[in-house]
Amino acid sequence: MLEKALHGSLRYWIWIAGLILVFCAGFFFYLRQLDYGLGITGMSRDVSWGLYIAQFTFLVGVAASAVMLVLPYYLHDYKAFGKITVLGEFLAVAAVAMCILFVFVDLGRPARVMNVLLHPQPASILFWDMVVLSGYLLINLLTGWVILSCTKKEIPPPSWIKPVIYLSIPWAISIHTVTAFIYAGLPGRSFWLTAILAPRFLASAFASGPALLILVCLILKRWGRFDAGEKAIQALAKIVAYALAVSLFFVGVELFTVFYSQIPEHMHHFQYLFAGLEGRHNLVAWMWTFAVLSIAAFVMLILPGVRRKAGWLALACAAVFVSLWIEKGLGLVITGFIPSPLGTITEYHPTGPEIMITLGVWAAGFLLLTVFYKIFVHVRGGREGSPCEPAVDETIH
Amino acid sequence: MTSSRRDFLKIAGASALTLVTPTIFLPAWAKDVIVIPPGQSLAPVKSPAARRWAMAVDLTKCAADCNDCIAACHAIHNVPAFGNSKDEIKWIWKESFASVFPGETHAYSGEKLQKLRPPVFCNHCENPPCVRVCPTRATFRRSDGIVMMDYHRCIGCRLCMAACPYGARSMNYRDPRPFISNIHSDFPTRTKGVVEKCNFCEERLAKGMLPACVEACRQKALVFGDADDPRSEIRRLLKTRFSLQRRAHLGTGPQIYYWL
Numbered sequence: 001m002l003e004k005a006l007h008g009s010l011r012y013w014i015w016i017a018g019l020i021l022v023f024c025a026g027f028f029f030y031l032r033q034l035d036y037g038l039g040i041t042g043m044s045r046d047v048s049w050g051l052y053i054a055q056f057t058f059l060v061g062v063a064a065s066a067v068m069l070v071l072p073y074y075l076h077d078y079k080a081f082g083k084i085t086v087l088g089e090f091l092a093v094a095a096v097a098m099c100i101l102f103v104f105v106d107l108g109r110p111a112r113v114m115n116v117l118l119h120p121q122p123a124s125i126l127f128w129d130m131v132v133l134s135g136y137l138l139i140n141l142l143t144g145w146v147i148l149s150c151t152k153k154e155i156p157p158p159s160w161i162k163p164v165i166y167l168s169i170p171w172a173i174s175i176h177t178v179t180a181f182i183y184a185g186l187p188g189r190s191f192w193l194t195a196i197l198a199p200r201f202l203a204s205a206f207a208s209g210p211a212l213l214i215l216v217c218l219i220l221k222r223w224g225r226f227d228a229g230e231k232a233i234q235a236l237a238k239i240v241a242y243a244l245a246v247s248l249f250f251v252g253v254e255l256f257t258v259f260y261s262q263i264p265e266h267m268h269h270f271q272y273l274f275a276g277l278e279g280r281h282n283l284v285a286w287m288w289t290f291a292v293l294s295i296a297a298f299v300m301l302i303l304p305g306v307r308r309k310a311g312w313l314a315l316a317c318a319a320v321f322v323s324l325w326i327e328k329g330l331g332l333v334i335t336g337f338i339p340s341p342l343g344t345i346t347e348y349h350p351t352g353p354e355i356m357i358t359l360g361v362w363a364a365g366f367l368l369l370t371v372f373y374k375i376f377v378h379v380r381g382g383r384e385g386s387p388c389e390p391a392v393d394e395t396i397h
Numbered sequence: 398m399t400s401s402r403r404d405f406l407k408i409a410g411a412s413a414l415t416l417v418t419p420t421i422f423l424p425a426w427a428k429d430v431i432v433i434p435p436g437q438s439l440a441p442v443k444s445p446a447a448r449r450w451a452m453a454v455d456l457t458k459c460a461a462d463c464n465d466c467i468a469a470c471h472a473i474h475n476v477p478a479f480g481n482s483k484d485e486i487k488w489i490w491k492e493s494f495a496s497v498f499p500g501e502t503h504a505y506s507g508e509k510l511q512k513l514r515p516p517v518f519c520n521h522c523e524n525p526p527c528v529r530v531c532p533t534r535a536t537f538r539r540s541d542g543i544v545m546m547d548y549h550r551c552i553g554c555r556l557c558m559a560a561c562p563y564g565a566r567s568m569n570y571r572d573p574r575p576f577i578s579n580i581h582s583d584f585p586t587r588t589k590g591v592v593e594k595c596n597f598c599e600e601r602l603a604k605g606m607l608p609a610c611v612e613a614c615r616q617k618a619l620v621f622g623d624a625d626d627p628r629s630e631i632r633r634l635l636k637t638r639f640s641l642q643r644r645a646h647l648g649t650g651p652q653i654y655y656w657l
Contacts (some may be wrong), residue, residue: 037570037590038589038590039483039571039572039589041482043570044482044570045482045483045484045485045486045487045558045564046564047567048555048559049555082505106555107553107590108552108553108555108568108589108590108592109552109553109590110552112533112550112551112553114549115532115533116533118533119533119534120532121532123529123530124529124531124532125530126556127532128420130532155583172580181499185563186530186559186562187560187648188526188561188562188563189559267464289438317492339560341644342494342496342497342564346482
């Protein structure tokens, strides 16, 4: 089926070329990082994780969100999602691939990455994260590919794939829970030391992932000759609205606990985030952007009249995606280190090379996603007798 | 010429195999493995037979403006000086009393307390979070209580830095060697990309010597010994003098004690 990705319009090839260009630029800077060391980034002794691990954390959520399609379709036989569950699974594959790349580029000694399997430490959450992420990648690649192949051949999916799909549901929950546990189990980092971190991660994941899927569906409808169906898109929009509401509620719960208890160790981080601390306020503008965007998106999504207009829906979904990227992909990871265990406030500024490497990984992910979705649209379009499908028939092969 | 095409392929195949064999038995990731010379061991050294190494800092003796312990430690351990706080590597350093013991000062704390600059180290915790989180066991706790680093196994993920509640760990964000003014050949230098920290001078303990910081302290403010031995000096002093530990409420069991 891979050959389907090799037929496309000029616009498709410009998009592909652009992604390859960004990826190559990122790769060039990664070689520089390999040569110089991680000192090429803005990370420091005090803020020892930055953009890379933040993107990783955010994208684990995007990956986990495939469950929001799989669960209604396979457990509740919600037919409207039948056409797009494969889209969710392929989004998960691309997102997990980005996660793995982000962890990899964050390693000080990447050549030794296999030490995690050679000298496994079951007490380490990072070890388990590697296990669940690789498993999730395989499960989604397998189910997505098998279902799509069967669609192409117009045969029902084999019966053995069902248990794998069912397995993917708890597995999706596990990847984000385990990722949250990386943070939530550290004794000295009061910002992360909260039992609600895993639920918070899941809630924001189930908003940001489906929001991206809606955007993709709207793009495919307009330019990609594939219509996911209004019913499916509206159902997804409702999922985004509820998940966003829960996500904002969890942030509120966190703020109450921290500020009503008045424990300085816990308050400092949130003060730094929303108001700045000791004159340092790098993230304040970002966090208020998050607050405004997410609340505006929530209002747009709960008003049925607004939600049903494609333009407004796209705007709301973009706002959800961007705001949750700020909250989880920027605020959550960096603020855990500010202030440091010794009370020092060291701010974090990502460097040019670091941003380029980050963009390079995103480009790699979107390249994967584009190829998967291109194949998907060809197979789907072909099946539905779209006139745009090339005349090459299966019988010829 | 009797050799057939089949013979030729056999020989070619066999020669190709000899090229591949070394990479099978010695893949790239295994090249870091160090060979231990016969008669030597990386296992915990039993020489002074301690069961729980610990250190106490007498803050009544420690001079705020003295950095002898830091200088001695950093010199013998080849700790680089980058000259910026971003890439900084430190095994011992000094902080204000309020930073070291948050919550132990108040608005009426005297000038004496405010002027203190307690030295801080790795606490060689009884229950070290860094060891718990390390995905490769590159950081581990020995039976004598020393929390050690294997610089050859560390992948540089920095989870231990996030886990340490004392900020005791430093990452080699770049190649440290050009920034070591005088390389001490008795101790390995590190490479870029690995994490390091105080090792309680295990290489000196193995030879029956005291840690370099203890030896360098002219005020005799540092007391080092086996806290598990009821007859040791540190144990006797810990029994009689009230001491503080850093963030002991976290359950890490820090083994650096401070006397006021």
